[in-house]
Amino acid sequence: MANFYVNPTEITHDIPDNDRPKFYMFGVPSYTNMGDQAVSLAERKYIENEFSEYQYIEVLEEDDDEAIPVVKKHLQPQDIIAFTGGGNMGNLYPTHEEARRKVFSTFTDNLTISFPQSIHFEDTEDGQVEKRKSQHAYNKNPNLVLVARDAQSFHRMQTTFHNPVIFTPDMVLYMNTVDWQFDRDGALFVLRHDTEKVVKQSTIDNVKSILDASHPVKRVDTVLDSPKEITPVTRETMYECELELFSQQNIVITDRWHAMVFSVLTGTPCLLFGNSYGKGKHAYIDWLEHVNWIDYTDENDTDRIKEIIEKLLVQKRHNYDVRKDFQQLHDVIARYTRKWQSI
Numbered sequence: 001m002a003n004f005y006v007n008p009t010e011i012t013h014d015i016p017d018n019d020r021p022k023f024y025m026f027g028v029p030s031y032t033n034m035g036d037q038a039v040s041l042a043e044r045k046y047i048e049n050e051f052s053e054y055q056y057i058e059v060l061e062e063d064d065d066e067a068i069p070v071v072k073k074h075l076q077p078q079d080i081i082a083f084t085g086g087g088n089m090g091n092l093y094p095t096h097e098e099a100r101r102k103v104f105s106t107f108t109d110n111l112t113i114s115f116p117q118s119i120h121f122e123d124t125e126d127g128q129v130e131k132r133k134s135q136h137a138y139n140k141n142p143n144l145v146l147v148a149r150d151a152q153s154f155h156r157m158q159t160t161f162h163n164p165v166i167f168t169p170d171m172v173l174y175m176n177t178v179d180w181q182f183d184r185d186g187a188l189f190v191l192r193h194d195t196e197k198v199v200k201q202s203t204i205d206n207v208k209s210i211l212d213a214s215h216p217v218k219r220v221d222t223v224l225d226s227p228k229e230i231t232p233v234t235r236e237t238m239y240e241c242e243l244e245l246f247s248q249q250n251i252v253i254t255d256r257w258h259a260m261v262f263s264v265l266t267g268t269p270c271l272l273f274g275n276s277y278g279k280g281k282h283a284y285i286d287w288l289e290h291v292n293w294i295d296y297t298d299e300n301d302t303d304r305i306k307e308i309i310e311k312l313l314v315q316k317r318h319n320y321d322v323r324k325d326f327q328q329l330h331d332v333i334a335r336y337t338r339k340w341q342s343i
Helices: 034-050 061-074 094-106 125-138 151-160 201-212 235-247 257-266 279-288 302-313 323-341
Strands: 004-007 010-012 022-028 055-060 080-083 088-090 112-120 144-148 165-167 187-190 217-220 251-254 270-272 294-296
Touching: 022 034, 022 061, 022 094, 034 055, 034 235, 034 257, 034 323, 055 061, 061 094, 080 094, 088 094, 088 125, 094 112, 094 125, 112 151, 112 279, 112 323, 125 151, 144 151, 144 323, 151 165, 151 279, 165 323, 187 201, 201 217, 201 251, 201 302, 235 257, 251 257, 251 302, 257 270, 257 279, 257 294, 270 279, 270 302, 279 294, 294 302
Parallel strands: 022 055, 022 080, 080 112, 088 112, 112 144, 144 165, 187 217, 187 251, 251 270, 270 294
Antiparallel strands: 004 010, 004 055
16 A cells, blocks of 8 residues: 655545645655755755645655556646656666656656656666667656756757756755854765766775865765665655754765755865766756855866865855756746646
């Protein structure tokens, strides 16, 4: 029996029986990647803030299969279907991609939105097979809109699918900044342990040697070891704990895109290294290059990296705003809501 999170504290097995149009978000994670959890939190806040007439209902990814027939039975023409963003459209995480295909190919009569994603189908036999499967599934839905969160993904989506593609920031950049005035003391290394990792260990060791003398060094990951799962009930508290951790640092060294985003939101100097297919680099250039306390590098040269770090450490926090860049997403949803309001 599927669980529906009608609000972060109300779990039900039934679709609410009322006159409000529904916004169904599928694929919501319960795993402990705080980047993806922050995306899901931001998606809820975005819809509740911008389109409050909609009742926002979340479906955890493990409940997708059981929830699909229930939603299909109760679906009204004005309802909107969406699949959570923040991950990777492609063959790197096949379970997630299979779930997207099922949702997109099932709800073909309503506006369906793939929330801001990166995309990477590997240039291998497996990658091309999976790409064809996704093309077949996505193309079944004439009402599907794909949202790319970086320019590289925007062009790849356009050349891979026939569906319309729009371009917005990662949803976490919709979240409010915080300025909690903690005493900052430390260098936080937030590093991957998965197939996307490309930064050399020797480079990381050299960066640690630069910072060790003057900053206590701590290594973590945005994928938490505990708790074992995070649901919409506990998500916001865990997100605030993550921002608190970042707010206590002098600098963050990372190869995770969302660790950079958390640094942006907390005003924490951050140096980002690349991943296997360039999502962080391109998203940084598209949306955050103007933020003075953030930088991206492909450097391996220790002296050059030291120069970048020294520059970051003296930057002052300044105003920035990318909320206006969500306008394309807002327009897609607003056009659909106006269509049904006029009937």
